[in-house]
Amino acid sequence: MDASADSPSVAALLSRRSLSIRTPRAPAAGADDSAAEEEPVTPNARLMESIYIVISMGLGSPLNMAVFSAALDAIVVRFPRFQSIQVTDGSKDGNPRWVQVTVNVHDHIIVPTLDPAAVEADPDQAMEDYTASLLTLPMDRSRPLWEFHFLDFPTSEASSTVLIRVHHSLGDGVSLITLLLASSRSAADPTRLPAMPKQPARAGAIYEPPARSSGAGALLAWAWSYFLLAWNTAVDVAFFAATIIFLRDPDSLFRGEDDGMVHRSRRFVHRSLSLDDVKFIKNAMNCTVNDVLVGVTSAALSRYYFRNSGDTNAKKICLRSLLPVNIRPALGLQTYVNMIESGKSSKVVWGNQLGYILLPLHLAMQYDPLAYVHKAKKTMDRKKSSLEVLCTYKTAEFFLKKFGLKAGSLISRGMLGNTTMTLSTMIGPAEKIEFCGHQVAFIAPSVYGIPQALIVHYQSYNSTIKVILSVDDEIFPDYGELLDDFSESFVQIKDAASRLSKSIKKK
Template sequence: MVCPETSSDEPLTPAGRLFLQPETDVVIHCIIRGKNPADMDAIKSAIKSSLMVQHPRFCSLLVRDKNGFEHWRKTPIDIDQHVIVVNNRLDKSGNFIDETQGSTTTEEDDEAAVNQYVADLSVSSPLSTDKPLWELHVLPAHKCAVFRIHHSLGDGISLMSMLMANCRRTDDAEALPKMVPDKKTVIKGEKGRDWFWLVGVLWWFLKIVVFTLLFSVEFVLRSLLVSDEKTAITGGDGVELWPRKLATAKFLLDDMKLVKRAVPDTTINDVLLGMVSSGFSRYLDHRTPNALHEGLRITGVAMVNIRPQPGLQDLSKLMKSNTKARWGNKFGVILIPVYYHKGSNDPLEYLKRAKATVDKKKHSLEAYFSYKIGDLVMSLLGPKVAL
């Protein structure tokens, strides 16, 4: 939508402009499952009175001035334009089921149907710029809803913080969901051994300097010059338009904790990365046996929240313009290498390698470096060069 700029328009941030480019047009999909059938009147009433529609990003149109620069412009919200109801039941292929002929579905069938519905949305249904860039698709027959939000409106931390601020506890309808408090590590020196403490601090600082320098140089080289070898999971030209399949895998948290305890000082994230590494190796062994060399690298990326406060944020603080914990896209990127190991039968080896990698990343400022570089390139050269 091309419109003359007005004094009340707010320009997009560099990250917001990046997410609106055709090559990186990113829409976040959040699936919400419920126990009871959806009450549409109650849902619409809750949205109208929620903090979400009071937030400037959720009640603003995306407009472009005559020079092509994007701005946010306040507009009245029509809830009926944003809440889309799909009354028919879907099958595993995303097609409507004729329920007059009778059919029996299981929870797994419902899950597969919703997954396919979201997979189809992600390719065939971009968000319209004729209204603020969010939608809520309600599927009453499957007792779920799909929240669609354009990434230019905010990152995962911002959006999850807003979602949690609109939820209440089942045991107390007036209370916000309780979050697990962050663990704080306090370094203390022992009496008579302060020099040990000083050596530890110096060693910690040296590791930050070395790993930051190492990973920052690697980030630049892999962004500009170095690429991974092609494998069965490498996408081709136009991969963003290929048909998609969304699959859901469930893992018991108790099982993951059991694996976590098998290797000292590991985290759940280490276990997840180990599972991904093991899964890739097994998949590539199955698809292209004897075709890949040992130690082949597959580079993934992980988004890291770089706000001063880790974890979910206080929404009232996020919505203030004069706070460091601001709303929007405030994250950096770190490169996560995953290595192919032929015929490895010990899953814990993948966990140990994942832990070693993540431990080094935690001692670097790579995420801050990538954020600053991306912000600088976007501000000075624009999204075309940044891509």
């Protein structure tokens, strides 16, 4: 992406925008700063110093800036974090805290000037190039760390596109997608919230103990389930600790020599998969949607690895992915909206509420594509019988509070630098939505600032699931082929599931 000769560069546009606020180095005399001190920046948020979330949102119509900015102005005032900056000056303990400031929404809106010839020649490539350039454009920390970049030209998937960049300290992907959905409406009926897929009813984070039944056999099974839970948790936590300290994944095509350092050059690409086909595979194999997606990921990475390495030994290749898990209770979208509209949004658990799972991914040349899903199901079932996600969250929280940010940084650097990739799945609305007066064609979230060369996200929306790759383009110069591998692997698994389903029906 090149700026046109007669147009200012993107960096120049950013530098010429006036600041919406000025932050004093110390509170004014007599000012009441008690509210600010009640909102310290949590240790988990401080660990996200170098990490940014980028959400690509395709729109179904050309951009109406007046409508969009007016709606955005109404949204921002409902969410305190989007009106807050981090301030250290004046803090008793020297730790940063959130301070609310006056926000001018127009200072967070960016309409870049791109090369018209490049846009006309290949609008998809121009979009990809601009998204990649966000890594080189620093955000102004004297105002809240969020931006909306508007690209008002059609691509193969949308009539226009909005790129939302948010610093990870403001919230994790779950809280930001929830914020987006709480500010959206159904495209079919703008008077109501978007319909969401049915979620499992649970009060805790991930594990629900089995119900205790009467009878000696049932009592034994109940006791055994708790023994298994304790054993699996102990093993998982031990491996997690070893990973932080020394247990490093083997060198492979998916890692750089400098893994453990933040990758500065990245590409963000995505592809749509059919949600109906994912559910078809799920039903045919009696598993979950996540089992299918993990299986597709293993198949795609296997396909890429064996094509590019020429290796034929599939028995010793096991890579590990870091799987972030939302530990909030599974509440409906309406619950969050009610809290926000009642003025009690402080009860909504925003921020970063994530535990982590170490998920092994086995690379193999399988004759039967369904073998990848079978292996994924077995692995995921094993992880569900463990409190690893809660233990990792609580342990990291304890070390941060007890030993400070340096200890937390060592933990974060160890678990990211010694694993191969990060894999994340998020649930979106079950129907098309309108956001700020525009119908949404697709949603594709991703991140950068993580010291891994490969990050894979899955995001459901309406009848599709997007697979989004955030890749270091020096390690993956053929990242387009890697994305194709996800599509091809999914098709092969779906075809195999169709044959399985037909075979079962015949029997």
